[in-house]
Amino acid sequence: MSEVKLISSIQNPLVKKILLLKEKSRERKKTGLFVIEGQREIELALKGGYNIETVLFCPEIASIDAIHPLFEGLNPKFIHISPQVYGKMAHRETTEGILAIAESKPHTLDSVDLKSKTPLILVAEAPEKPGNIGALLRTADAASIDAVLIANPKSDIYNPNIIRSSVGCVFTNIVGMGSTTDIIKFLKQNGISIYSAALTASKKYVDCNFKGASAIVVGTEATGLTQEWLENSDQNIIIPMQGEIDSMNVSVSAAILIFEAKRQRGF
Structure with missing residues (x-):
């Protein structure tokens, strides 16, 4: 499982991308991606066979040792985010400091x-x-x-x-x-x-x-x-x-x- 450096700026391109995915249906449809917030929701998405592309977590809230086992056998990109960035992206304070970018399904x-x-x-x-x-x-x-x-x-x-x-x-x-x-x-x-x-x-x-x-x-x-x-x-x-x-x-x-x-x- 790969990790990248901490993202601490809300001006970061990935942060802007996530905010756009959360706010715009058109962006979700165009990219085939969407955002999941919260450990329970991510676990259910994995159970439902969704492909998780990127995992973002705030080390001050979520332990990397607790998060890694959720993705055993998978290889998403892991990104550390600061409390400020997490606060900007999260709708709730009770979502365990973790978000993910996932691929949507067709639903035809x-x-x-x-x-x-x-x-x-x-x-x-x-x-x-x-x-x-x-x-x-x-x-x-x-x-x-x-x-x-x-x-x-x-x-x-x-x-x-x-x-x-x-x-x-x-x-x-x-x-x-x-x-x-x-x-x-x-x-x-x-x-x-x-x-x-x-x-x-x-x-x-x-x-x-x-x-x-x-x-x-x-x-x-x-x-x-x-x-x-x-x-x-x-x-x-x-x-x-x-x-x-x-x-x-x-x-x-x-x-x-x-x-x-x-x-x-x-x-």
């Missing part, structure tokens, strides 16, 4: 490998808020579902806020992205029933059978799902509301539906 529908004969899939159409996307990914990881598909994506999956809000679960899920039309085609080609969360022509979710190959589809809180999903749905489903409002946060709704499906499958 062709890359989604469904190993189960009866997969359980979460589909989210046009989610915008990084916090909601992160929460959906955490739920998917907690339930150990087969894949998360994002239709008509509005946010870059490697947005630092998504990585942070998902606590690294963006790396532990199989994530595919595509248009609504392409995802519906993918589901039908794989014999996966479509259950669309909607207010009209809906059946109570507890009265549905999710034991077979199933895709639970959720839309935005503001507008719900587009008509294309409703026209292609095998069954619209609803979570009955007992208060004054007719919907919940999308990540909460998804969690309820997913864990009902898991309950039916005996976890």
Whole structure:
């Protein structure tokens, strides 16, 4: 494992590159690189098979002896950074003094490998808020579902806020992205029933059978799902509301539906 000299200036070209990767989706897409902050997130990325190109750590916070074992058998470039530089690049003070530059994955529908004969899939159409996307990914990881598909994506999956809000679960899920039309085609080609969360022509979710190959589809809180999903749905489903409002946060709704499906499958 190689090491380089300490970077102590925030004007260093590498520091500027990292800040650009964190701030600009266009830069991440152009270079195929993104930034991971925190030891837990880096460990999950390694577990998810991501290639780590560069590791930056602050010796005043992170011990080199503690960091090296994480990358056993790998050969990333190691760079020491000063507390000032770390403070400039880090969003949180509790990320163990370590950041990494990693290579992104394609996340095409062709890359989604469904190993189960009866997969359980979460589909989210046009989610915008990084916090909601992160929460959906955490739920998917907690339930150990087969894949998360994002239709008509509005946010870059490697947005630092998504990585942070998902606590690294963006790396532990199989994530595919595509248009609504392409995802519906993918589901039908794989014999996966479509259950669309909607207010009209809906059946109570507890009265549905999710034991077979199933895709639970959720839309935005503001507008719900587009008509294309409703026209292609095998069954619209609803979570009955007992208060004054007719919907919940999308990540909460998804969690309820997913864990009902898991309950039916005996976890």
